[in-house]
Amino acid sequence: MDVALSKNGARLLRGFFALVVLFLYAPIVILLIFSFNKSAVPSFPLSGFTLKWYREFLSNSDLKGALETSAIVAALSSTGAVALGVLASLALTRRRFRGKSAVSALLLSPLVIPYVVFGVSLLLLFHTLGVPRSLLTIVIGHIVISVPYTILVLVPRLDQVDVAFEEAAADLGAGPLQTFRLVTFPLILPAIVSAFLIAFTTSFDEYAVASFVVGSRVTFPIYLYSALRFPTQLPQVIAVAVVVLVLSLAVVVAAELGRRVAERRLEAKA
Amino acid sequence: MAVTEAGSVARARARRRFRLPLATTGLLSLPLVWLGIFFLAPIAIVAAYSFNVYSLYPGAHGFTLSAWHDFLHGGVYLRLFWKSVKVSLIVSVIVVALAYPLAYYLALSGTKRKYVLLLLLIAPFLTSYLLRVLAWKVILGNQGVINSFLFWTGLRSPDHPISQLLYSRFAVMLVLAYIWLPFVALPIFVSLESLDRSLLEAASDLGASRRWAFLRVTLPLSLPGIFAGFLFVFIPTLGEFVTPSLVGGASGYLYGNQIVDLFGAGFPDWETGSVLSIFLLVVVAALTVVFSRFLRTGQVAAR
Numbered sequence: 001m002d003v004a005l006s007k008n009g010a011r012l013l014r015g016f017f018a019l020v021v022l023f024l025y026a027p028i029v030i031l032l033i034f035s036f037n038k039s040a041v042p043s044f045p046l047s048g049f050t051l052k053w054y055r056e057f058l059s060n061s062d063l064k065g066a067l068e069t070s071a072i073v074a075a076l077s078s079t080g081a082v083a084l085g086v087l088a089s090l091a092l093t094r095r096r097f098r099g100k101s102a103v104s105a106l107l108l109s110p111l112v113i114p115y116v117v118f119g120v121s122l123l124l125l126f127h128t129l130g131v132p133r134s135l136l137t138i139v140i141g142h143i144v145i146s147v148p149y150t151i152l153v154l155v156p157r158l159d160q161v162d163v164a165f166e167e168a169a170a171d172l173g174a175g176p177l178q179t180f181r182l183v184t185f186p187l188i189l190p191a192i193v194s195a196f197l198i199a200f201t202t203s204f205d206e207y208a209v210a211s212f213v214v215g216s217r218v219t220f221p222i223y224l225y226s227a228l229r230f231p232t233q234l235p236q237v238i239a240v241a242v243v244v245l246v247l248s249l250a251v252v253v254a255a256e257l258g259r260r261v262a263e264r265r266l267e268a269k270a
Numbered sequence: 271m272a273v274t275e276a277g278s279v280a281r282a283r284a285r286r287r288f289r290l291p292l293a294t295t296g297l298l299s300l301p302l303v304w305l306g307i308f309f310l311a312p313i314a315i316v317a318a319y320s321f322n323v324y325s326l327y328p329g330a331h332g333f334t335l336s337a338w339h340d341f342l343h344g345g346v347y348l349r350l351f352w353k354s355v356k357v358s359l360i361v362s363v364i365v366v367a368l369a370y371p372l373a374y375y376l377a378l379s380g381t382k383r384k385y386v387l388l389l390l391l392i393a394p395f396l397t398s399y400l401l402r403v404l405a406w407k408v409i410l411g412n413q414g415v416i417n418s419f420l421f422w423t424g425l426r427s428p429d430h431p432i433s434q435l436l437y438s439r440f441a442v443m444l445v446l447a448y449i450w451l452p453f454v455a456l457p458i459f460v461s462l463e464s465l466d467r468s469l470l471e472a473a474s475d476l477g478a479s480r481r482w483a484f485l486r487v488t489l490p491l492s493l494p495g496i497f498a499g500f501l502f503v504f505i506p507t508l509g510e511f512v513t514p515s516l517v518g519g520a521s522g523y524l525y526g527n528q529i530v531d532l533f534g535a536g537f538p539d540w541e542t543g544s545v546l547s548i549f550l551l552v553v554v555a556a557l558t559v560v561f562s563r564f565l566r567t568g569q570v571a572a573r
Contacts, residue, residue: 003470004378004488006480013375017387020372024394024452027405030415034408042408043418084301091297107301110309112558114509116526117547120533121312124540127326128315144309147301176293205398207512212533224400228407228516238408241401248397256389 028245035242040235053239060236066223070204073135073219077142078199084143085150085195090184092151093158094166108148118145119212126213134215141209146199153198157191158184190262197255201248313551320544341545347528351549354508354525357439361446362503366496368447369455373495376455377462378488388459395452403516406445410436410517437519445513450506454499461495462488501561509550525550 005013034042038050057063088107092100110118122141126133165187169179185192207221214222227237318324322334341347372391376384394402409415412431420426434440465488473483511526518524525546532543 002380003467003474003480003483004374009480010375010379013371013379016371017375020368020451021390024391024448027402027409027448028394028397030409031401031405034415041413043413043415044422045418084304087297088301091294095294095297097294097298103298103302106305106310110305112505112554113309113313114506114526114550114554116509116511116529117316117551118309118312120529120543120547121316122308123533124315124319124326124544125308125312140308144305147305201396205400207400221398221400224404225512225516228400228404234408237404241398241404245397245401249393252393252396253389 031238031245032242035235035239037235042234042238053235054243057236057239060233063223063236063240066218066220069135069217070220073138073142073210074200074203076135077139077146077203078196080139080143081146081150081199082192082196084147085154085199086188086192088147089151089154089158090180093155094163104151107151110145111148115145115208119209122209123212132215133213135217137213137215138210138219141213142199142203142206145206145209146202149198149202150195153195154188154191157188161187190259194255194259197251201251316544316547319540320548322541326540337541337545341542341549347525347542347546350523350528351525354510357443357446357524358504358507358510361443361450361507362500364443365447365451365454365503366458366499369451369499370458370492370496373455373458373462374488377459377465378467388455391455392452395449399449400512402449403445403513406441406448407436407517410441410444412436436517437522439518439522441517441519442514442522442524445517446503446507446510449513450503454503457498457502458492458495461492461498465491497561497564501557505554505557508554 002010033046035053036049036051037046038052039047091097092104092107097103118141122137126137131137161184165183166179169183170176174182205221206219207225210219210222211225218226224237224240227233315324320337322332322337325331375381376388376391381387407414411417412433412435414436416435417426417431420432421428426432469487469491470483473487474480478486509526509529510524511530514522514524514527515530518527529543529546529550531537532539532546
């Protein structure tokens with residue numbers, strides 16, 4: 001006898017699970033269907049198949065500009081966040097110092113700050129300093145909110161890596177930088193890559209903080225938000241939505257598969 | 271094995287500390303300076319603003335509690351805050367209640383594909399937030415997918431769409447629940463996954479029914495996961511303004527929207543806005559501290 005679930009209980013839960021998955025994916029499937037629908041208003045009955053909306057969005061320079069801006073912001077902020085995250089994670093895992101728990105609490109605290117409060121705070125800071133709002137101000141904000149995510153990915157990996165390797169390198173005369181470059185970095189590379197991906201997607205999708213510090217060049221979420229409030233370009237936006245959703249689902253699956261392959265290889269080596 | 275490992279770690283740390291006394295400072299200075307300037311200082315400015323110690327415009331500069339007094343006694347903003355608390359609370363409870371059976375199924379039914387199914391469940395959370403809100407806007411509108419489907423099939427006359435679907439408090443709660451559901455299943459799954467099954471076998475050997483074993487063993491031991499999941503939804507939705515402004519209309523207007531508007535283009539009042547911001551921050555910080563204590567004791571109790 002199974003102690004956790006009866007046969008009927010398992011069947012019931014499986015059905016419930018399927019229902020919830022249906023609920024989670026139905027909106028995405030509905031967008032997919034209407035992205036190919038001829039009518040400019042997404043409603044029933046369906047009025048025939050078209051690729052018009054995809055073509056239109058491909059020739060929409062505002063939209064493409066916003067996507068490009070977001071790519072730049074995400075690339076810069078994820079690079080910055082990973083750099084700061086690696087430094088902080090090395091200190092947290094490889095050094096002993098007083099006030100460590102306070103330091104790690106501070107480093108992780110951007111996780112729980114309401115984004116509306118952080119956005120407002122940054123806005124006041126830049127006003128105070130007289131810094132004009134631009135791509136850079138968004139990058140600065142995104143680095144702050146991404147750093148904790150990179151630390152959460154990097155610290156467990158650094159804990160896994162046997163310090164003996166670093167010790168050996170040091171014993172053989174490598175300096176700290178050389179030890180990091182030749183030993184630690186290659187060993188934590190998978191975690192660095194996933195930290196980078198998490199920071200990149202966080203930034204690429206971030207609206208709340210960016211909305212307070214955005215300059216004249218808008219990012220993709222800001223463009224989307226205004227398109228959502230004034231839905232004249234709705235069908236095009238739906239087409240973009242489908243492309244972005246499908247791409248990000250593909251990346252999620254690819255990342256998971258990659259992680260498994262890497263893990264298996266690590267196990268095989270050990 | 272564990273002992274020698276811990277020993278070698280300690281030795282390595284001792285040696286390194288001896289060799290590089292400046293390394294800790296070197297590693298930590300950049301991240302801490304960054305957070306100091308772009309995270310702590312901005313919050314300090316907002317706090318100073320709320321007490322009128324600091325203002326960007328020429329005006330009364332000097333410590334006063336008047337904005338705080340108005341906030342705490344005026345009623346309007348506090349009522350809005352309680353409305354937000356209510357909405358977040360309802361959403362969090364519903365989402366945890368829905369996510370629990372999902373996590374239970376994945377962790378304890380013995381299904382072979384549990385990690386594939388877990389990924390299937392979580393994947394939507396990893397896609398764009400705004401686009402998932404967009405999907406619901408398309409679905410719920412007066413001319414949207416649900417209503418137009420009802421007109422088309424003749425179940426409802428086009429003159430009388432179900433108009434409460436969009437721009438309502440219901441829409442805000444539905445969309446927030448939709449967005450956070452996959453994420454909440456994760457901590458609950460982790461806590462159930464680490465549950466020692468022999469405890470359940472022991473309970474069953476001692477004559478406990480499945481229901482009794484669940485109530486006395488599984489549920490208490492998964493409480494840390496439940497609380498973590500609850501917190502994961504409650505905290506971010508408490509200050510939420512994006513979803514309410516897109517699907518909430520007037521009745522879905524929440525505390526976060528008020529903060530945005532106080533700093534917005536219409537009738538800005540940065541002093542009051544700062545008070546609202548700091549108040550929200552203090553509430554969230556207090557919740558985090560209290561709950562994380564609870565989570566830690568929960569984990570200790572589970573051992």
